[in-house]
Amino acid sequence: MENKQEPTEILNAKLLQALVKGENKVFRKTFLNMHFYDQAQFYLALTDEQRHLLYHILDPHEVGDFFDTIEDDLPEMTELLAEMDPQYAAELLNSMFDDNAADILEHLPKEDVDHYLSLMDKADAIQLRKLLHYDTETAGGIMTTNFVSLRADLTVGQALAELKREADEAETIYYVYLVDADRYLVGVITLRDLIITDNHTKLAEVMTPNVITASVHDEQADVAQKIRDYDFIALPVVDDAQKLVGIITVDDVIEVIDDEAQSDYSGLAGVDVDDVSENPFKAASKRLPWLITLLFLGMSTATLINHYESLLSEASILAVFISLITGTAGNAGTQSLAVAVRRLALSNDDKPKLLRLIGSEILTGLVTGVVTGLTITLIVGIWKQNFVLGLTIGLAMTAAITVANLAGSLIPMLMDKLGFDPAVASGPFITTLSDLTSVLIYFSIAQIFLHAFLN
Template identity: 45%
Template sequence: MPETTLTTPEQKEEIISYLESQQAGKFRKAYLDLHVYEQAQIFSELDETQRNRIYRYLSPVEMGDMFNAIEEEPDQVVNYFKEMIPQYAADVIYEMYTDNAVDILAYAKAKDLNQYLELLPAEAAVEIRGMLHYQDKTAGAIMSTEYVAITGNQTVRSALHVMKKEALDAETIYYIYVIDDEENLQGVLTLRDLLTNDDDALISDIMNRPVMSVDVQEDQEEVAQTIRDYNFIALPVTNPEGKMIGIINVDDIIDVIDEESAQDYSGLAGVDVDNLPSNPWQAALKRLPWSLGLLILGITTAVVISWYQTLIQKDTLMVTFIAMVMGASGNAGTQSLAVSATRIADKDDEEESTAKMVANEALTGLIVGFFSGILFAVITGIWQQDLDFGLILGLALLIAVTISNVLGCLLPIIFKKLGKDASNVPGALVSTISDLLSALIYFGTIQIFWNLYH
């Protein structure tokens, strides 16, 4: 079995040197002694000539194991299959776990895909074709069809025999699923259950039921939530008729969580962090739409401030503190955005009404704004030796923070109503709108009191 080690730069250089000098035997020994994850890391760094040598030196089984661990995006990995002889590519696909192969083949051109499927054993080809039709980001799209299933009328001895026979091909053997003659899910056993019960015990007598499962069309986020809540290692997938058709492993859910986290961060930052072009022009083109849109909003803020030029000319001191109010309200809005987007995405908070959530954030903003306003009023009042001026600024801060808190809560709700992901509201959008509103509130509040006292 390959050793799990951390590959040093020297080891990498040695392995690549064996590849360059075409010492197949030494390369195989050094490369296959590594963990498959490390094999995949090295493979991703090679050029096409070096990869073509690997295709000659490694068997489809060895390549399939390594491709199961590769971390590159599927739309890039699919190009490796095109470098291979078609039959070799089909053999590698056959040796991979079905869910991993399907993730990659979803990006293959129709002509290439048909060629691979024609070269695969008929049963495997039918299975892959079926899984390719499942909607993206559903249980069906991430499930695996390699699992151990038995029937309730078998004994523990018989079940252990089946498990030993199918263990090499199954993604996990900790759970053994019990189905009837029509493949309907009936129960589940753990490996511990089999090892601690009498060999002649009937499976139907010791199996656990009812079994928690997910529908093939269920959203992958909901599946991830279920596995997280119940600490499952795997979860069975059934079709609408209750027939078991696959399982979702915890490693697939880790990938889902990573993907969803990256999408959430991309939304918050307003840039796709999963696709980062190295070319500055391409990077700039991806960021320009949001940047230009926010710039226009920023210009609107400048226009609002220009409305109060006459007021500012009467006392230029008030311009000194506008940045503090904008900063505090922007921070409050961004915090409210993060909390609200999380609550909307969290299935545990499903029952919380929109009105209650907005009310909670408004009250939170009011409390934060009240204490921030007092501190701001005291500091500016003492600093400028004008307590009345400090109180006016504190009141402006209180109103700005409260409204920004409500804004940060409302935007993800609006996004959800429009059919968008609530977590995709950019933080910069909240900050920029908060700046606009803060300018209106700040100078508007000062204008009102100026008119009262002058």
């Protein structure tokens, strides 16, 4: 084989040499033959000086091609734009798919956005400004306007000819959306179907008329779910007047699914795992707000224990089991929280379902509580040769776990009702809260049985 793949490192070293030695022709030939993603990786590894050399060898459209694959890394992107000639940067943004360009512009100061837009092709600038108008986490915020729409009264042959002309501008040509004279969406046809259909057939005869769509205001998570359910490569987006205004492609949906998963994970952990800075001060500054907030919540537990000091000095054995009870209830609460967050993500917010969820969590809490409580009753009873003490600990454990389970499911549901993301109710929050309830339960029960187990 002539076209054997060279190992990336060797290829990159050769490329770098060509770049710094000013062998522009060699550089262009090799570089432009690479996949956009690999181009981007090479580019991102360059020094400031080397990047400036590259801007002189490649035109903004060629840079835009690989910028389309790395637009997710936003903080870097804006710095990179700033180092370019503004006209160059504007043309680069103009040549990108407009959803990606909008993602970058969203993170720039308003005056920079205005400046870049003023340097662009007017029609494109208007298009981009419209996209910037939508909330980032809605269908409007993630859609692209680089799609192909044709009139349904064309024939398959005419459609294929039109596709050839528009292929370069469109983010995908695999789905072709069909509209009437007023830009109302009337059907969709895949390129697959176009290929296998006779050229003289009218599109209207072979199109799928029931088009699944999203509204510009739909939440991105719902859009992602739709594309997953139907195994689509793209989903058309309509505005309030039901006119076709954009499409969302499957690669954007993957980003959405990943973002949502990261934010759920971060929520449960009580720390933003998307920002994995290695600078200890920066990392600490991300974690401290939750830690200190929860420290104050933890202080109320300490105050509560302090309130029971006379009980503790009378029966210092009670101190031995504080962390066991709070810890186990906290673990159960975390489990319950995670299940509730997951269920809320799956359910469609209908009331009977939510009430059933609470009921089921209370029962699950009771079952796990009773089993764990019986276990600890036996352990403590045998260890301390005191089954009344064992029973006290066991009862407290059962009650503490049941309450923690209830809190773990009630709190995310409450947040959901109040319009917050339920995933923000973090595991650390639930465990710290359940420390408080567990201690209250523990000492209340201990007080009742005090004289029984001290004898």
